[in-house]
């Protein structure tokens with residue numbers, strides 16, 4: 168006689184207690200701090216943030232001109248639209264304040280430990296737990312913590328890359344990185360060198376160029392596309408003058424008073440962002456059209472110094488390197504106090520920069536707008552199963568299933584991991600969907616009594632193969648140097664971008680394919696895998712702890728948020744049918 172199964176003395180939705188630890192309190196970490204308490208129960212949540220405030224990259228980056236180079240209305244939480252952005256490309260301080268305001272508004276701060284730097288993470292397979300070493304940067308105290316689930320929400324652009332130029336340390340003047348800005352330094356009447364022409368330098372140069380008495384030397388070694396802010400037709404639809412991208416107090420008030428107007432404004436931006444995906448395909452009509460348009464615009468903006476246009480305008484496709492509108496960048500390069508230097512740098516000396524051509528460029532300050540160590544593992548050790556380090560797992564190139572999970576690293580997820588950025592569309596919508604995916608996985612572990620979830624190695628390989636094949640037809644594999652590529656920007660793998668459009672990413676992330684993961688039950692091999700069904704009760708109709716009510720809403724399914732109301736008549740006859748995505 169087989170032994171009858173032993174029922175678990177708990178309701179089906181009792182959801183076992185779990186400790187979840189999140190590394191980082193930027194856009195991603197704050198999102199998790201909102202959704203985990205909203206959607207899960209019995210979670211002991213802690214978000215470790217190494218800085219003294221939340222905001223992530225928008226707290227760290229404070230260089231002059233730092234702003235969102237994509238429309239701010241498409242770079243915010245979908246559920247918390249800000250009517251009050253002062254400009255189409257909102258400045259860093261506002262974005263940081265928006266993030267801090269969102270964290271306060273949704274009660275995230277109670278989970279955040281500021282000035283807490285995670286120094287190492289190690290999977291303990293016998294305990295099925297992550298062991299974290301954390302250092303308080305304010306007191307120096309080091310302590311150990313453990314977690315059932317670990318989420319790296321530290322962003323791809325948080326580890327500044329200093330240029331590997333001989334003599335950099337010997338420079339006697341002021342040296343700073345765009346992501347380590349010295350706000351106290353006075354640039355007035357200074358000879359300033361700026362290395363790089365990525366998105367950061369493109370924002371920094373126009374600001375420094377205007378400083379009284381400043382003499383700029385811009386060291387540029389690569390070609391790049393500078394795009395136009397937005398097409399005139401979109402600007403017309405938005406009611407904006409492309410030359411004046413600030414919102415007046417009246418416009419902002421109107422957005423605040425009229426949510427429908429704000430919604431329509433945002434919708435136009437999203438529609439535009441999601442309908443230019445074709446531009447990423449090599450040789451597409453949209454790509455060809457953009458090359459003609461932006462090439463002409465760049466030549467016009469550089470009419471005073473046509474030799475810069477000749478150097479800058481690339482032969483690779485638009486988007487191969489991240490394209491940015493760079494308002495004022497080309498105009499600044501054309502000014503008389505700017506020296507555009509393309510001779511390669513040889514060394515940095517005590518007094519300036521020595522070029523390979525033999526020329527010396529004397530400087531008072533050297534700004535390294537040289538980007539970030541991207542696509543790599545965190546700068547602290549993370550060890551998965553069998554002492555496998557994430558660093559070696561990410562060698563020769565980083566790859567993670569759907570950008571968020573790595574085999575050999577159970578109960579570990581990444582927000583905006585490898586292959587998660589996008590060429591067009593809204594990044595914040597993608598990170599929300601990644602967060603939602605992770606929340607669903609935690610719920611599965613909790614509710615279905617799994618100790619671990621771990622992506623199958625063969626699915627990670629399939630994903631990497633898919634990515635490699637997909638990118639072949641795109642401009643991203645053109646001959647350019649870009650942080651989207653492996654091997655420090657020179658490799659043949661695209662490791663920065665999602666392999667498809669933003670809408671493709673949303674669809675891929677919408678419903679997890681649970682069969683792509685391996686699981687270990689709490690009871691171990693051979694255990695009763697249906698024990699999660701519990702004792703036949705739901706917590707929602709059991710007495711609450713104080714005995715005064717129920718554990719939940721015993722008729723929750725009647726609430727509008729849980730209803731999916733079909734339209735009367737034949738769905739295909741309704742206008743909405745053509746517009747709405749199918750829901751799962």
Ligand code: N01
Pocket residue numbers: 234235236237324329330331332345362363364365366367368369370386388389489512536537538539648649650656
């Ligand atoms: O960095 P980058 P970034 N000698 O890596 C040059 C985001 N972001 O900080 O191209 C000389 O793009 C390097 O030259 P090359 C955004 O996602 C967003 O500007 O390698 N030059 C390049 O020109 C962006 O893509 C916003 O030949 C050296 C530059 O430094 C990402 O951050 C704003 C060198 C690095 O460019 C990174 O942008 C700003 C050397 N040894 C940034 N080493 C928003 O508004 C490097 N370079 C949302």
